[in-house]
Amino acid sequence: MTETKTIDGRALSAQLMEELAGRVAACKEAKVEPCLAVVLVGEDPASQVYVRNKGRRAEKAGIATRDHKLEASTTTAELLELVGRLNADPAVDGILVQLPLPKEIDEQAVLSAIDPDKDVDGFHPTNLGRLMVGLPTFVACTPQGCMRMLEASGVEIEGKRALVVGRSNIVGKPMATLLTAANATVTLAHSRTRELAEEVARADILVAAVGRLECIRGEWIKPGAVVIDVGINRGDDGKLYGDVDFQGAQGRAAAITPVPGGVGQMTTACLMANVVQAAERRAGLG
Numbered sequence: 001m002t003e004t005k006t007i008d009g010r011a012l013s014a015q016l017m018e019e020l021a022g023r024v025a026a027c028k029e030a031k032v033e034p035c036l037a038v039v040l041v042g043e044d045p046a047s048q049v050y051v052r053n054k055g056r057r058a059e060k061a062g063i064a065t066r067d068h069k070l071e072a073s074t075t076t077a078e079l080l081e082l083v084g085r086l087n088a089d090p091a092v093d094g095i096l097v098q099l100p101l102p103k104e105i106d107e108q109a110v111l112s113a114i115d116p117d118k119d120v121d122g123f124h125p126t127n128l129g130r131l132m133v134g135l136p137t138f139v140a141c142t143p144q145g146c147m148r149m150l151e152a153s154g155v156e157i158e159g160k161r162a163l164v165v166g167r168s169n170i171v172g173k174p175m176a177t178l179l180t181a182a183n184a185t186v187t188l189a190h191s192r193t194r195e196l197a198e199e200v201a202r203a204d205i206l207v208a209a210v211g212r213l214e215c216i217r218g219e220w221i222k223p224g225a226v227v228i229d230v231g232i233n234r235g236d237d238g239k240l241y242g243d244v245d246f247q248g249a250q251g252r253a254a255a256i257t258p259v260p261g262g263v264g265q266m267t268t269a270c271l272m273a274n275v276v277q278a279a280e281r282r283a284g285l286g
């Protein structure tokens with residue numbers, strides 16, 4: 001029976017924020033105030049919470065924010081017009097359009113309209129393509145946070161079998177790309193995967209990004225595996241749960257990220273890192 005280490009997202013994100021504080025100060029010295037524009041369309045309660053958390057994080061980092069809260073009835077054309085204005089505004093370093101957008105809005109058109117140099121989410125097709133071919137780019141915040149957590153857990157990635165469960169453009173696909181670049185042997189599983197339990201049992205590194213409460217059972221996990229749980233699911237009891245059975249993983253996994261206090265914390269810190277990266281470029285420091 002191994003003791004399972006909890007990978008502390010709060011501590012790691014605090015460490016990253018401390019590093020960013022110095023870089024923000026250097027930008028300000030160069031007369032550039034890092035600035036993130038946040039666009040929220042509609043009233044989705046989870047999105048409102050995420051946007052609020054991002055605002056707080058930015059404030060702590062000394063990053064200015066501009067909030068744009070739009071009605072759920074906003075059209076694609078109206079949103080494209082706002083994105084165009086933010087692209088043209090030299091004081092704005094990063095643009096984040098909170099997802100999901102109301103279903104009437106053409107999400108891909110909006111994400112593709114963001115200037116790739118201000119795309120701090122890393123969702124623009126140009127930036128996802130740059131990631132794929134190994135060029136410098138903005139790396140999407142959640143997968144970036146997962147990689148930072150793997151590095152901090154001391155796990156060697158090269159040559160390991162990694163399983164990513166979930167094939168979204170914003171987590172699963174970039175995560176699989178990053179793990180491939182780090183020389184893991186990567187499997188990308190999804191809702192049509194057969195025998196998920198067997199896939200999980202083979203994985204030295206497991207990244208779960210499904211969005212279904214504890215759908216990955218503890219007994220599936222390979223003893224000694226490192227588990228990164230991206231899921232944030234609210235249970236009937238009102239508490240937050242991951243995609244992985246956290247209790248069941250105890251004594252099996254070598255290390256696991258908790259929910260809350262894991263990946264979510266790193267995601268917002270990595271967003272700030274991307275904004276600082278953009279501001280440094282504007283300040284001629286990047």
Ligand code: GUN
Nearest residue numbers: 096097098099100121141
């Ligand atoms: N919705 C869920 N995660 C994210 C994210 O990382 N960025 C944005 N913009 N929307 C999200």
